[in-house]
Amino acid sequence: MSELSSPIRVAIVGAGGIARISHLPALAAAGDGVRVVAVCDVDPDRANELAEAHNIPGRYTDLADMLARESPDLVVVATPPVAHREAVIAGLDAGAWVWCEKPPTLSLAEYDEITAHEKDGGPYASYVFQHRFGGAAQRLRQHIRTGELGAPLVAVCNTLWYRGHDYFEVPWRGKWETEGGGPTMGHGIHQMDLLLNLLGDWHEVHAVVATLGRRVETEDVSFAIVRFASGAICSIVNSVLSPRETSYLRFDFTDATVEVEHLYGYDNSHWRWTPAPHVTDEDRIAGWAPAENRPSSHRAQLAALLAARAAGERPPAGGADGRRVMELITAMYQSAITGRPVTRAELDGANPFYHSLNGGDLPTAISRLQQKESRHA
Numbered sequence: 001m002s003e004l005s006s007p008i009r010v011a012i013v014g015a016g017g018i019a020r021i022s023h024l025p026a027l028a029a030a031g032d033g034v035r036v037v038a039v040c041d042v043d044p045d046r047a048n049e050l051a052e053a054h055n056i057p058g059r060y061t062d063l064a065d066m067l068a069r070e071s072p073d074l075v076v077v078a079t080p081p082v083a084h085r086e087a088v089i090a091g092l093d094a095g096a097w098v099w100c101e102k103p104p105t106l107s108l109a110e111y112d113e114i115t116a117h118e119k120d121g122g123p124y125a126s127y128v129f130q131h132r133f134g135g136a137a138q139r140l141r142q143h144i145r146t147g148e149l150g151a152p153l154v155a156v157c158n159t160l161w162y163r164g165h166d167y168f169e170v171p172w173r174g175k176w177e178t179e180g181g182g183p184t185m186g187h188g189i190h191q192m193d194l195l196l197n198l199l200g201d202w203h204e205v206h207a208v209v210a211t212l213g214r215r216v217e218t219e220d221v222s223f224a225i226v227r228f229a230s231g232a233i234c235s236i237v238n239s240v241l242s243p244r245e246t247s248y249l250r251f252d253f254t255d256a257t258v259e260v261e262h263l264y265g266y267d268n269s270h271w272r273w274t275p276a277p278h279v280t281d282e283d284r285i286a287g288w289a290p291a292e293n294r295p296s297s298h299r300a301q302l303a304a305l306l307a308a309r310a311a312g313e314r315p316p317a318g319g320a321d322g323r324r325v326m327e328l329i330t331a332m333y334q335s336a337i338t339g340r341p342v343t344r345a346e347l348d349g350a351n352p353f354y355h356s357l358n359g360g361d362l363p364t365a366i367s368r369l370q371q372k373e374s375r376h377a
Contacts, residue, residue, distance in 0.1 A: 007035040008306065011070055011096070013063060013087045014078035015041035015050040018101055023076050024054055026298035030306065034074075040066045063087060067094040074309070077101060081186070082178040085110045088125050092117040097309050098125040099302070102189050103329075104322060106180040108347060109355045111326055115319060122309065126318040129193040129325070130301045135294030136271045140251070140258055141198055143288065150254025155234035157195045157249050159188035160242035165215060167240075174216030176358045182218035184209065185329055185357065188238030191247050193317075193325040195236075198251065201229040201324070206341045207332040213241045218358075224332050236332075255279050256288065267295040333357045 010027055012019050019039075027034050038058025041047040051059045060066035067075075067090060075091035077084055077100040085105050091098040092114070104127040105111045118124050131137060143149050161183070172178035179186055196202065204227045209219035224236040250259045255276050262270040273288045294300060301317070308315035331342040334353040352359045 007033055008073045008309075009070065010034055010036045010074045010076060011038040011040065011058070011066060011072035012036060012050070012056075012076050012078060013040045013066075013091075014080075014083070014101075015039050015043070015046040016078060019076070019078040020050060020053075022298045023078055024050075026302045027076075029299045030302060034306070037072060038066050038070045063090055067091065067096070072096050074099065074305075080172045080178060081106055081180050082172060085114060088114050089117050092123050092125060095123060097123040097305070097315075099128065099305055100125060101128045102193075103180055103185050104326060106177075107355055107357060108323070108326055108330055109349070111323055115323075118319075121312040122314075124308075124314050124318050125322075126301075126305050126308075126315040127322045128298065128301065129190060129197075129317045129322070130298050131190050131194040131266070131296045132197045132317065133294075133300035133304060134266055134296030135290040135292050136260065136266065136268050137194060137198070137296065138294075139288075139290035144198060149256045149258070149288070152199055152228070152230055152232040152251060152253055154252040155195060155199060155232060155250060157188075157191050157234055157236045159183065159191045159238045159247055161187055161240050161245045161247075162243050163187075163214070163240040168214055168216055174214065174218055176217055176356070179218065181329065181333060181357050182209070182211075182216060182220055182222070183238040183240045184219060184222040184332055187240060188222075188236070189325055189329065191249060192236065192328060195234065195249060196324050196328065199228050199230065199232055199234070202328055202344060203227050203229050204341050204343045205328065205331045205335050207335040209333070209336040219336075222332060222336065224335070226328070258288075265296045268293040330354065330357060334359065 027036055036056050038060060039047050039051050039056050040060040040063055042061055044061050047059045058070055073096060075096045075098045077087045077098060079087055081103055084100055088098045088100050114125055168174040205224050207224035209222040211220050214220040220241055221239045226234045245263055246261055247263055248261045257274040259272045260266055260270050275285050305315045327344060327347050330347055330353050335342040337359055347354055
């Protein structure tokens with residue numbers, strides 16, 4: 001039996017809620033072709049509890065020990081963001097493909113460091129952006145590619161959630177060093193990834209951030225205006241201060257408006273397709289919505305990841321494809337902190353925000369940016 005026809009041996013790193021609620025059900029739904037062989041967590045009680053609940057034989061507190069003993073084919077990283085870089089690199093270096101929770105890393109520098117540990121044909125790292133994989137989003141992506149709805153003109157991308165003070169009592173939350181940012185980084189990233197996956201490359205962003213209601217180092221709300229390479233313009237709002245929670249995206253094309261409103265996941269019922277007044281062909285309109293009702297989910301993304309592994313191809317939501325939303329987030333923080341618009345072309349290794357989303361030592365960061373601009377003037 002070949003390696004790829006044998007059950008794929010999976011190890012879970014991080015035994016918290018996201019592993020229990022999302023990853024393990026997705027892995028179970030993959031069937032007999034996938035077998036979870038180990039779980040690793042710095043808290044032995046938490047690792048044992050998850051392992052007992054799901055009949056997982058291997059229980060570890062040391063990542064290197066687990067990788068050496070279990071030789072997994074796929075490592076699922078479900079740790080706090082500060083631990084992503086180390087776990088993903090360790091998995092890749094051990095020869096495993098890696099599926100890592102969002103946000104991918106704490107900076108573009110960390111993201112690129114991980115990419116350097118990938119190899120042609122695999123192993124590769126992929127990141128959890130499950131909203132791309134629902135049937136309605138994929139149908140819309142097809143329409144955009146073929147021009148069925150006309151040109152994209154205006155978009156709205158809102159992640160309006162509510163997180164109380166108790167949410168931020170978890171030690172790693174709300175801190176630049178361990179979470180990387182506030183709702184711009186940790187919450188709105190899902191909606192923004194779907195936005196970019198549909199509309200393509202962005203060109204310039206103007207942003208503001210504020211800390212209005214939570215005791216955190218980072219922001220608790222952000223606003224941005226983004227200009228895309230296509231010419232389309234989008235407004236983005238990310239908040240953890242919003243009692244009526246919603247995740248909302250709207251796309252205005254020449255011939256239609258397409259909207260989705262949900263909270264943590266959607267199916268076809270969450271989407272609305274509205275023709276422009278000049279579009280009257282009922283058969284054409286009826287063909288816009290997808291026939292299959294495939295919800296967005298970890299399960300749907302895992303299927304795409306396993307198919308890519310079987311083909312020896314880079315999975316979606318990895319490499320340059322997964323990096324694009326990190327670029328946008330970096331530029332949003334840079335724009336908000338420096339008070340000026342930021343273009344995608346600025347996000348190179350000489351930019352202090354490439355290394356830290358808050359620019360590190362802010363006065364030094366601004367000085368370096370000014371020196372860089374003067375050299376290119």
